[in-house]
Amino acid sequence: MKLDAHIPSGPLAQKWDKHKFDLKLINPANKRKFDIIIVGSGLAGASAASSLAELGYKVKCFCFQDSPRRAHSIAAQGGINAAKNYANDGDSIYRLFYDTIKGGDFRAREANVYRLAQVSVNIIDQCVAQGVPFAREYGGLLTNRSFGGAQVSRTFYARGQTGQQLLLGAYQALSRQIGLGTVEMYPRTEMLDLVVVNGHAKGIVVRNLVTGEIASHAADAVVLATGGYGNVFFLSTNAKGCNVTSTWRAYKKGALFANPCYTQIHPTCIPVSGEHQSKLTLMSESLRNDGRVWVPKRKEDCGKPVSQIPEQDRDYFLERKYPSFGNLAPRDISSRAAKEACDSGRGVGPGGLGVYLDFADAIKRLGEAKVRERYANLFDMYEKITGENAYQVPMRIYPAVHYTMGGTWVDYNLMSTVPGLFVLGEANFSDHGANRLGASALMQGLADGYFVLPYTIGNYFATAKQAKPSATSAEFKKVEEDVRNFTNKLLSIKGKRTVTSFHRELGKLVWEKCGMARNDAGLKEALKRIPALREEFWKNVNVTGENGEFNQNLEYAGRVADFMEFAELLCTDALHRRESCGGHFREEFQTPEGEAQRDDDNFAYAAAWEYKGPGQAPELHKEPLVYEEVHMSTRSYK
């Protein structure tokens, strides 16, 4: 297989315009002859579904939640970037492009990132027209704030609920189309496999989560907008239902999976309180503007109340190691520093997995009222979860898995290596390289759905000229049979261990060996232990109930079964990438000061893995990253 990213020729700034002109069109009257399946209803899925339906295509949209409004895009707090330069502070499309490429540690595709920066301005116009209540100045115009990794203010926001408001905008646009009858919506329906006919993606097999009915849906193209795989770590800031199933099953049908080892760890999450913990909660990074991060200098002090640890016995490790950025060092760097402090036995709180984020100085300097004005909602949230008043005692924070940059490999048209299968948003790998900047996930999801796919999918229809598939054909029946067998197999084991216990064990293993820091020996050990755990899962898992009912345990078991396989690819990719970059930190590859050391001579490529069958090693394909416009430099935050 030869990977062709189909990057248009010509100067970077003109590629997208040129490409839009070169793409073949579908006549307005003919669009209704094409059926499109969209899986997922988050920012990418809902925006794509509404936009394609408005163009005249016949759309079916599927989500596992009870309503398309619940997708996890809703939980994004901070904001959305756009190169509007409303702040008159020197922003431009080129600057947003450059910041994103650099933030991604020079491991993203230049042409895609430039296009992302270009369409970012249209996104804000679109959202405002839909009635998204962004924050405004008294004069009535939109206001911006700054965010990590940028020196300009380009982030638009709606209080601490930007993701919610953008998703509701897309959900409302989608709802309008559902009301008009141009989109058929299938909530509480989970995609369990992809159907490929004659080498092209032609449909999916789904399970109705209420009745258990397994059914086929045929279409001229399939779009996956199903988010990331952070829940392979069991604990993450993702919603409980987030899973890798759709992209993993597409991988097993020929869609290459790229860069799974690029995972983002967010430094400011509320620490784990015990074995019962089901998910982790993120607190906005903005807290680090005024909070000081520290641990005791001596292990013996860790159990003491903070008031008994005098100033000279505290180690403000970020300020010590990164004097110029201090507590505002980037996400990956801050996370690793916290891990090092805890690994040295100086972590605080239950289990020693936490560091202090202390506001005492800020309260002294600004007064409690000012601190309250800036962060009251975050302090309240912290108190709800921990029962502690952070105005009086320091917060405890610890890094947690937050976002995954890797995903299904797609070309410039967002099409995977299976023709007719498009992948959008966090589910694909294309725009963030090895590390994503804050406020860029919302931007990418909406860019893909509103402004990229509606152009590129038409070209596929116009050029592929495939026969109309039938959901009753032999190909569909075969996949339905496979899905039924898979489901029945899970239900027939009736072993001794719960699905949760397997998921927790897998997550712990992957977190320890392939989390914030990775090394050769650890990854090799994980690659031995994962298959053994998977084998035990298939012998000893206890999935209760039957298929023909609302069975949450069965849904969960299917997702964990896929994580059991996916985890192996994650570690394989992390083992093969013998360099450190962005969210992938290999302990063997660091500078004498402990910073990530890239190897551009050998690893300036996207690693796309091809499934070769059960029990076979996946095959690595490399897409070289060619930088025509920017110079690859070393990130420094000293």
Add this chain to the structure above:
Amino acid sequence: MNLTLKVWRQKHVHASGVFETYEAKNVLEDMSFLEMLDVVNEDIIARGQDPIAFDSDCREGICGMCSLVINGIPHGGHRGTATCQLHMRHFKDGETITIEPWRARAFPIIKDLATNRAAFDRIIQAGGFVSVNTGGTPDANALPVSKESADASMDAAACIGCGACVAVCKNASAMLFVSAKVSHLNLLPQGEAEKDRRVLNMVRQMDEEGFGSCTVTGSCEAVCPKEISLSFIAKMNRDYGLATLKGKSAAA
């Protein structure tokens, strides 16, 4: 701490339901309410029985998927708190906790504590949007919006669509939910053009779904995890009245 749970169990929408009693042992105060239920379910599964079905997803109070009537109050009765944000430190050792699903004709029970809230989606589909297609929109700063309007709109837009307002209401009225969406959009100049159609169509759909009337007791505001104000209902009634006076009617 150890707790006794009385949980509504109902196999499916047409089955009759019953309260079953479960012991929740060694509950830690740092657990969330849903984590406590997770632990109880682990126990039930280990005994080979059918775990309690309940909805949840984000578990940080924003997706609106979680529900549960806890001791008679939707989301458990702590101000501005969804069930997933409720922690066990608010309960006492030895306490008995009653857990029920949302109860309303328009929200049929799927299983145990999980209900079907698709009626809310259909109300949005009837008019809870601004009719703009993708592309061709004016520059975002072309139309100034006063900060007061934007803030008031955001107050309404914070609704997470969980349905607690319906579950607590003695009439199972959806007025708080519907008025929040009507107000979010009608307070903005972007929503002005179809202001009348919107309120008429959404109210018509609300009535068709079988939600009850509002008698302004305010219980909805009290249990709303996003503290949506009752005043939005007044705003919607005004918009509805004006649209009717203009002689407009809901589109078929």
